[in-house]
Amino acid sequence: MNGMKKNNIIFSLFVLVSLCVAFQSCDSKREPGKIYMPDMAYSRAYVAYAPNNLASENIKYIPWPVEGTIRRGDLFPYILPNDSNGYKLSAQVKDPLPPLNSTQMKEAARLFNINCAICHGEKMDAQGPLSTGGKVPAVANLTLAQYIAMPVGTMFHSITYGKNNMGSYASQLSREQRWMVIQYIKAHQAGLNIATASSDANSASGTDSTKTK
Ligand code: HEC
Incomplete structure (x- = not known):
């Protein structure tokens, strides 16, 4: 009996000491306490496409193609500058894609509804939420x-x-996808038989109403 009691007391003391040790580093909300694995305390994760100094850390990962190269199958880079002159000149730039077939048009509608309709609205009338x-x-x-x-x-x-x-939208949509979306806008504007395409595409109903014929 006595031994049992003694064990209980020893066990209680052990729990108390453990709790003290466990929580002593948590007494300040701002101080993380002792760091014995800095890689975990200070994550090396980084935001994709954000400016970073990975090169200086000797990490060989570059999330975009080397300058002067393009991804396999990608369209040539768009070279007009982001200024008023570039905007003016852009009127001359031609769509490099052939006309989309109905499957591609459906995909273009999907891309528009995901990326653009939140502002422009599925009917493109600026009634997005x-x-x-x-x-x-x-x-x-x-x-x-x-x-x-x-x-x-x-x-x-x-x-x-x-x-x-x-x-x-340069980082969300590839050059090809941007041109696809533009074909969808133009088709919609032309009042082709796709008036219901947007809602169909959103509900992924798989109907054929995106056919432009
Ligand atoms: C966050 C809201 C928002 C989203 C999302 C958005 N737009 Fe816009 N868009 C605008 C606004 C605002 C303007 C008007 C810009 C201006 O002329 O001041 C505009 C203008 C435009 C124009 C006319 C550009 C010009 O040169 O006048 C086009 C074309 C266009 N958007 C297409 C798209 C496409 C395609 C997408 C999806 C890939 C998209 N937008 C996504 C808000 C948005």
């Missing part, structure tokens, strides 16, 4: 005459670099 909710002012209504008349090159320029309240 960020626009109607007032989060992003002055969203372009792509169904207006001025945007129907807008050259595809100008669209590509703005989607690539961003414009005022619209950000750049």
